[in-house]
Amino acid sequence: MGEFELIRRYFLPLAGRQESGSLILGPGDDCAIQRIPAGRDLVFSVDALVEGVHFPRNYRPDYLGWRALAAAASDLAAMGADPECFTLALTLPAVDEQWLEDFSMGLRKASEAFGLELAGGDTTSGPLTLSLQVHGTVEQGAGIRRSGARPGDLIAVSGTLGDAGAALDYLSEPAPSADMLAVLERYHHPWPRLDLAGAIRQYATAAVDISDGLLADLGHILSASGVGARIESARMPLSPALVRLKGEKALDCALRSGDDYELCLCFSRENWERAPESLKRQLTVIGFVDAEPGLYLDGVDCSLEAVPAGFDHFRSEL
Numbered sequence: 001m002g003e004f005e006l007i008r009r010y011f012l013p014l015a016g017r018q019e020s021g022s023l024i025l026g027p028g029d030d031c032a033i034q035r036i037p038a039g040r041d042l043v044f045s046v047d048a049l050v051e052g053v054h055f056p057r058n059y060r061p062d063y064l065g066w067r068a069l070a071a072a073a074s075d076l077a078a079m080g081a082d083p084e085c086f087t088l089a090l091t092l093p094a095v096d097e098q099w100l101e102d103f104s105m106g107l108r109k110a111s112e113a114f115g116l117e118l119a120g121g122d123t124t125s126g127p128l129t130l131s132l133q134v135h136g137t138v139e140q141g142a143g144i145r146r147s148g149a150r151p152g153d154l155i156a157v158s159g160t161l162g163d164a165g166a167a168l169d170y171l172s173e174p175a176p177s178a179d180m181l182a183v184l185e186r187y188h189h190p191w192p193r194l195d196l197a198g199a200i201r202q203y204a205t206a207a208v209d210i211s212d213g214l215l216a217d218l219g220h221i222l223s224a225s226g227v228g229a230r231i232e233s234a235r236m237p238l239s240p241a242l243v244r245l246k247g248e249k250a251l252d253c254a255l256r257s258g259d260d261y262e263l264c265l266c267f268s269r270e271n272w273e274r275a276p277e278s279l280k281r282q283l284t285v286i287g288f289v290d291a292e293p294g295l296y297l298d299g300v301d302c303s304l305e306a307v308p309a310g311f312d313h314f315r316s317e318l
């Protein structure tokens with residue numbers, strides 16, 4: 001199968017479904033065209049995922065399609081942006097029609113769930129690698145940055161943390177229990193918190209999505225903002241399934257394992273007071289921003305663990 005036939009069969013069905021989006025020319029020309037509505041900023045990001053580094057070897061292709069777009073969309077949520085469209089560069093070791101069928105199905109489900117339309121892409125041969133660029137928009141000047149945290153701000157996280165990281169222990173479990181299935185679902189089908197984007201851009205002072213673990217990702221906010229933080233382990237939101245599976249180690253999963261794609265947010269006290277219950281209900285306050293540098297967990301400095309771990313990907317192997 002040639003590249004054009006491959007794209008026509010598996011990827012064109014992901015394009016051109018949204019009627020109200022900003023994408024005015026999708027795949028099939030030299031470039032796509034996106035019209036940015038007056039008064040809005042374009043927010044975009046690219047993610048590269050390599051087999052054996054960012055996802056396990058021989059990982060289910062439908063899960064991979066979902067996870068790849070979810071991870072990319074999570075960065076839009078962290079900026080408070082509304083999703084618009086994405087591009088995909090796909091490097092494949094071979095043209096396996098069943099794999100492509102399943103992968104494009106997972107990708108399509110995610111594209112529909114997150115409101116991200118396929119704008120274009122490229123395919124080539126080589127070790128299995130995906131690069132996804134996501135585009136979103138936000139009202140001019142309203143994009144939430146990592147650098148906006150100020151001393152006294154409250155620190156909150158969405159959802160529960162640690163499930164996806166714990167799931168790594170059960171990926172090849174032959175007869176997973178209900179609790180194992182619950183955390184595995186969080187790993188295979190993460191839901192980026194795009195549902196919170198509209199509210200957090202009104203109220204949050206800083207935001208980051210939790211892809212590498214709470215300590216590491218909160219560390220990004222602290223270094224970008226030039227502040228410190230004090231957080232409490234007793235406040236960490238943990239799912240019942242995680243606590244039953246991991247016992248005392250559940251907290252460790254919540255602090256140090258990634259792939260949850262929840263958000264870590266800072267709020268000035270005034271904004272927190274003003275924020276609607278519908279937002280607060282989905283968040284848990286875990287501590288506050290401090291003028292003194294350092295990331296203190298229950299009074300113990302764990303700043304070293306909060307050093308941005310960008311290069312760790314070169315060492316990790318699943």
Ligand SMILES: [Mg+2]
Pocket residue numbers: 074075078208209211
């Ligand atoms: Mg991110």
